[in-house]
Amino acid sequence: MDFPTWMAAIQARTESALERFLPPAAAAPGRLHEAMRYSALGGGKRVRPLLCHAAGEIFAADAARLDATACAVELMHAYSLVHDDLPCMDDDVLRRGKPTCHVEFDDATALLVGDALQTLAFQVLAEHGGTPAMIVLLAQASGSRGMAGGQAIDLAAVGKSLTVAELEFMHIHKTGALIRAAVLLGAHVGSADDKSLFALANFAGRVGLLFQVVDDILDADASTATLGKTAGKDAAQNKPTYVSLLGLGDAKRKAAELRSEAKSALTHFGDRARRLLELTDYIVDRQF
Amino acid sequence: MDFPTWMAAIQARTESALERFLPPAAAAPGRLHEAMRYSALGGGKRVRPLLCHAAGEIFAADAARLDATACAVELMHAYSLVHDDLPCMDDDVLRRGKPTCHVEFDDATALLVGDALQTLAFQVLAEHGGTPAMIVLLAQASGSRGMAGGQAIDLAAVGKSLTVAELEFMHIHKTGALIRAAVLLGAHVGSADDKSLFALANFAGRVGLLFQVVDDILDADASTATLGKTAGKDAAQNKPTYVSLLGLGDAKRKAAELRSEAKSALTHFGDRARRLLELTDYIVDRQF
Numbered sequence: 001m002d003f004p005t006w007m008a009a010i011q012a013r014t015e016s017a018l019e020r021f022l023p024p025a026a027a028a029p030g031r032l033h034e035a036m037r038y039s040a041l042g043g044g045k046r047v048r049p050l051l052c053h054a055a056g057e058i059f060a061a062d063a064a065r066l067d068a069t070a071c072a073v074e075l076m077h078a079y080s081l082v083h084d085d086l087p088c089m090d091d092d093v094l095r096r097g098k099p100t101c102h103v104e105f106d107d108a109t110a111l112l113v114g115d116a117l118q119t120l121a122f123q124v125l126a127e128h129g130g131t132p133a134m135i136v137l138l139a140q141a142s143g144s145r146g147m148a149g150g151q152a153i154d155l156a157a158v159g160k161s162l163t164v165a166e167l168e169f170m171h172i173h174k175t176g177a178l179i180r181a182a183v184l185l186g187a188h189v190g191s192a193d194d195k196s197l198f199a200l201a202n203f204a205g206r207v208g209l210l211f212q213v214v215d216d217i218l219d220a221d222a223s224t225a226t227l228g229k230t231a232g233k234d235a236a237q238n239k240p241t242y243v244s245l246l247g248l249g250d251a252k253r254k255a256a257e258l259r260s261e262a263k264s265a266l267t268h269f270g271d272r273a274r275r276l277l278e279l280t281d282y283i284v285d286r287q288f
Numbered sequence: 289m290d291f292p293t294w295m296a297a298i299q300a301r302t303e304s305a306l307e308r309f310l311p312p313a314a315a316a317p318g319r320l321h322e323a324m325r326y327s328a329l330g331g332g333k334r335v336r337p338l339l340c341h342a343a344g345e346i347f348a349a350d351a352a353r354l355d356a357t358a359c360a361v362e363l364m365h366a367y368s369l370v371h372d373d374l375p376c377m378d379d380d381v382l383r384r385g386k387p388t389c390h391v392e393f394d395d396a397t398a399l400l401v402g403d404a405l406q407t408l409a410f411q412v413l414a415e416h417g418g419t420p421a422m423i424v425l426l427a428q429a430s431g432s433r434g435m436a437g438g439q440a441i442d443l444a445a446v447g448k449s450l451t452v453a454e455l456e457f458m459h460i461h462k463t464g465a466l467i468r469a470a471v472l473l474g475a476h477v478g479s480a481d482d483k484s485l486f487a488l489a490n491f492a493g494r495v496g497l498l499f500q501v502v503d504d505i506l507d508a509d510a511s512t513a514t515l516g517k518t519a520g521k522d523a524a525q526n527k528p529t530y531v532s533l534l535g536l537g538d539a540k541r542k543a544a545e546l547r548s549e550a551k552s553a554l555t556h557f558g559d560r561a562r563r564l565l566e567l568t569d570y571i572v573d574r575q576f
Contacts, residue, residue, distance in 0.1 A: 023432055032432050032440040083403060088395035107376035111399070112440050115371060116432035118403065122410045123427035126420040135423055139411035144311055144320050144404035152320040152400050 003278040007050060014049040014074065015041065017067040021075070021124045035105045035113045036120075040078040043096030047211070047283065048073045048179060052186035054275035055200055059190025068128030069189050072121045073182045076142050079117035080178075082110050084151065118142070125185075134188050141181035150174025154239070162240040168209065175215075176208030183207075183276075199268045203276065206262035211283055213255045216241035220248060259284050291566040295338060302337040302362065303329065305355040309363070309412045323393045323401045324408075328366040331384030335499070335571065336361045336467060340474035342563035343488055347478025356416030357477050360409045361470045364430050367405035368466075370398050372439065406430070413473075422476050429469035438462025442527070450528040456497065463503075464496030471495075471564075487556045491564065494550035499571055501543045504529035508536060547572050 025034040049070035056066040085092040085100040102110035150173025183204040220243040242251040262280050266273040313322040337358035344354040373380040373388040381391050390398035438461025471492040508531040530539040550568050554561040
């Protein structure tokens, strides 16, 4: 199977699994469930589920358990987007080419949508073979020392000048932690040994930063239509980015370096890491 | 040990366990951690931890595991209070006699505090003997078909006239679900058999409603100083309550009826349910 076919297949089965795991809009409270489905379905590149499946496939992990695990991570990601877009946070009106949840519904509903999507993430994981260790892994990646903490660091950084090291610290939390969890949880489904988990954690660390560097380049480079979200908003909000700190040229060189380091971390797995290698290229090349 | 001594002991060990489980304010991001501690420590009657311990003690459950389980439920409750108080929800400025989190800090921080407290609830449970079945139980009680769903139903009800049945449906989700989880999770720690769980679920259903009826009576009856939160706000916001639907006299009669039903559900356990029986009385009598 070539990479685009594999990717389309994982994206399709992720969408279908999310459809199943999300409560039907017909169930009470209907408006909340409708808004949860609006926010989690029908959009996104599903990078985290792709990483989760790709890591799991190294160890021939069970596909159905990978689906649930990948959905748990994606639901966590979806909750963070809904809350990040709220007026008291980034105050954004466009996401994945559609009005954001609080614009389409209202602020209170969007708050509850995020809350309930996070809960559902843990529920789906625990209901489908997630062990307590996997639940702890997902929680550490998402909480105040992971994604939510990164968001707090980001908020505190608006209008301030950061060093590259400080910017990196923020991104390791804000986006890196959940990407790392996606990879490691996929490997856990496949009962990976400690040496493999160590190599994958190393890979995931590079890929998480790579993802953010590329995002910053895109935000500076691309148009709103291409992104499906508001372009240039980092600069408009005076937020520090790799591009604002390093310049566009050095940011692109940094991306190239991280891509190479990420791939090196996979040497251990040989050809079994094929999908992760392809995904690494995809994360960079989708965009420039 | 008499009941007030037992209650004070559980409250003290809950506070001390929460102290341990919450990240130190010295750890980055400090402001978020400070706000999490502000919101979860030093206040509240700890009704859910008391119910969790009382249910666990029926089965001589391990006290340290009960502490963690009780804290998981209390952290979930604390998150819901922080989000409920936000301007886009109930817009309240006073909680447990202190400024609410978003007043003391800011809206964005309060949003992240709630998010991170929810995550921490699952983490604490999973790290201290919580089985996947217990995680699912907590998630079901908290998500769109539990507490968050009840909040959505509540929002949709503002300014509308509800029947008593509709009001009850709302409260079964909004407050009842998590109270039920507190009782059942405590019993799970003690490896309760199915017959016991069934009896406790019945008890918890009555106590959950009782708790809300008493809250509504209090809100209509008491002063802000006594409550430590804004009194009379249900009426001010034109929210339907047991008092507005039934009148104060019938609401008090309903509370008496629920107290009696709750106690009957415990007959199965004889004297082992002593603390649950005492707690039932406490929930009613603390207030009128």
